[in-house]
Amino acid sequence: MNVYDKYKLSLINTMIHIHQMKKSEAMNLEQLxxxxxxxxxKLLKHVVxxxxxxxxxxxxxxxxxxxxxxxxxxxLPIIDKKIMMENFNQLVCDKNIKKDEIEKxxxxxxxxxxxxxxxCEVIHTSxxxxxxxxxxxxxxxxxxxKALVFTRVSKNKLHIFRKTKHAFIGAIDGHFAGISxxxxxxxxxxxxxxxxxxxxxxxxxxxxxxxxxxxxSGYSSGVYLFALEQLKGxxxxxxxxxxxxxxxxxxxxxxxxxxxxxxxPINFYAATESIGMAAQCDLNEGFHMFNDWHIFEVVKQNGExxxxxxxxxxxxxxxxxxxxxxxxxxxxxxxxxEEKQCxxxxxxxxFSKIAGREEEFLIFKDPExxxxxxxxxxFVEFIVGGLEKFQVxxxxxxxxxxxxxxxxxxxxxxxxxxxxxxxxxxxxxxIDFVGYEINVVDDIPNDPKTGKYRLIIPFKEx
Numbered sequence: 001m002n003v004y005d006k007y008k009l010s011l012i013n014t015m016i017h018i019h020q021m022k023k024s025e026a027m028n029l030e031q032l033x034x035x036x037x038x039x040x041x042k043l044l045k046h047v048v049x050x051x052x053x054x055x056x057x058x059x060x061x062x063x064x065x066x067x068x069x070x071x072x073x074x075x076l077p078i079i080d081k082k083i084m085m086e087n088f089n090q091l092v093c094d095k096n097i098k099k100d101e102i103e104k105x106x107x108x109x110x111x112x113x114x115x116x117x118x119x120c121e122v123i124h125t126s127x128x129x130x131x132x133x134x135x136x137x138x139x140x141x142x143x144x145x146k147a148l149v150f151t152r153v154s155k156n157k158l159h160i161f162r163k164t165k166h167a168f169i170g171a172i173d174g175h176f177a178g179i180s181x182x183x184x185x186x187x188x189x190x191x192x193x194x195x196x197x198x199x200x201x202x203x204x205x206x207x208x209x210x211x212x213x214x215x216x217s218g219y220s221s222g223v224y225l226f227a228l229e230q231l232k233g234x235x236x237x238x239x240x241x242x243x244x245x246x247x248x249x250x251x252x253x254x255x256x257x258x259x260x261x262x263x264x265p266i267n268f269y270a271a272t273e274s275i276g277m278a279a280q281c282d283l284n285e286g287f288h289m290f291n292d293w294h295i296f297e298v299v300k301q302n303g304e305x306x307x308x309x310x311x312x313x314x315x316x317x318x319x320x321x322x323x324x325x326x327x328x329x330x331x332x333x334x335x336x337x338e339e340k341q342c343x344x345x346x347x348x349x350x351f352s353k354i355a356g357r358e359e360e361f362l363i364f365k366d367p368e369x370x371x372x373x374x375x376x377x378x379f380v381e382f383i384v385g386g387l388e389k390f391q392v393x394x395x396x397x398x399x400x401x402x403x404x405x406x407x408x409x410x411x412x413x414x415x416x417x418x419x420x421x422x423x424x425x426x427x428x429x430x431i432d433f434v435g436y437e438i439n440v441v442d443d444i445p446n447d448p449k450t451g452k453y454r455l456i457i458p459f460k461e462x
Contacts, residue, residue, distance in 0.1 A: 005119045008139035011186050017147035024292040025152070029347045035292050039319040044068045047325045050093035054327065057087075073295055073328065078303075078315060080330040081133045092136065092324050102134055106175050107385040107416070113183065120323065121184075123177050123272045124383045131389050134175075135272045138323035142184075145320065148276035148293060149181060153268050156190075156215050157240055167193040167211060167239075169204075169218030169226065170246065171381045173423075177275050178246060182217060197222045197375045198427050205235050217243035219377055220267075221361075224253045227260035239263060245270045246377055271333075273326055274318045278351065285342045286350035293320050296349075297328070298337055308339035360458045364398050364434055372430055376456050384420050386413035391444045394459035400436040403444050414438050 124134040168182035245268040269278040295317035306312035389405040
């Protein structure tokens with residue numbers, strides 16, 4: 001790592017970005033739009049110079065890349081995860097980043113918790129689409145993201161004579177979005193406790209009671225489960241701030257969390273494509289869309305923009321990732337933009353509804369009749385080299401079928417899938433009574449009733 005990269009990853013650089021974030025928060029809507037436009041044009045100039053894919057893709061669509069300053073976002077074609085992954089080496093702007101090396105890196109247990117090539121943060125997921133994807137953030141990209149989340153989402157209260165204690169509940173045994181960001185909080189200011197969502201809950205309760213976190217973040221359903229334990233008297237912590245993301249946070253879950261901890265959780269909209277897209281403010285009026293560092297478009301099925309209050313598909317442009325730029329990238333989620341302004345003072349636009357795909361817990365019963373579960377995000381984050389797409393079907397109460405689409409040697413890839421699945425079952429102490437089979441297929445179709453992909457199909461007793 002050279003001196004320049006060390007500076008980009010430093011706390012000093014993050015603090016400079018935090019100062020810039022604060023200035024943006026004081027802007028009105030027109031000023032934010034002007035800043036957004038400036039950053040959009042700067043990013044476009046960067047990608048047509050350094051990304052072979054974008055340059056060629058735009059030229060194929062008849063776009064004059066010599067007149068970047070005159071282009072509107074709507075002039076550009078939409079991409080998705082499939083297009084991105086098929087053109088990965090040509091899309092990234094750093095030619096030292098290679099798809100096959102990334103795959104080896106994320107599947108190497110010795111690289112857990114480390115940065116790719118010592119400087120880049122890699123986030124991977126299958127997402128609710130079941131299609132594997134990974135996203136690379138360079139040193140400055142990651143520093144901007146940390147500043148964005150620290151300033152507008154976590155808002156952690158720093159203590160003068162001791163470090164702030166932060167606990168994160170989620171999948172922790174991989175290069176996942178939540179854990180990667182949480183663990184990278186400055187060690188000078190924070191103590192950190194990772195809480196594995198796939199670990200027996202009693203072990204995590206013991207750790208949390210000993211740690212006594214000042215702030216708590218993680219998957220909404222995970223925070224909710226621990227809130228129930230707090231109400232039972234098993235968990236006895238007093239967090240000052242609670243952040244929820246990754247899966248759906250319902251009104252009833254909010255009330256349970258508030259009753260348990262006396263703190264109303266802040267809902268945070270994050271994805272591997274950008275962990276810092278939107279969040280509720282303390283007034284809980286809706287999600288503020290951080291449009292100084294993103295361009296958000298909501299479109300109908302025919303591609304036309306939606307009206308305020310109308311549900312549509314989210315298209316996002318990430319304005320801070322110069323390493324793996326995402327321009328007009330189609331997300332799986334549907335959102336609804338509000339016309340109203342929040343009384344908190346932020347001019348960031350609001351959206352009030354996220355209609356992403358909601359997966360279900362897999363529920364099992366042990367030989368003594370006790371109920372156990374696997375959190376759906378464990379499979380959302382199921383990554384194995386050579387695995388391109390997969391689906392989990394619970395064929396009966398204690399048996400699963402993994403439908404998999406693979407690329408490469410069938411025997412070696414299925415062996416790695418088996419190793420990963422055994423790790424999950426052992427950690428949750430399900431290995432002795434939950435079985436599974438691996439079913440290699442050419443494709444996994446969408447549900448014929450809904451037209452949408454189902455990552456997890458739980459067993460339904462008749």
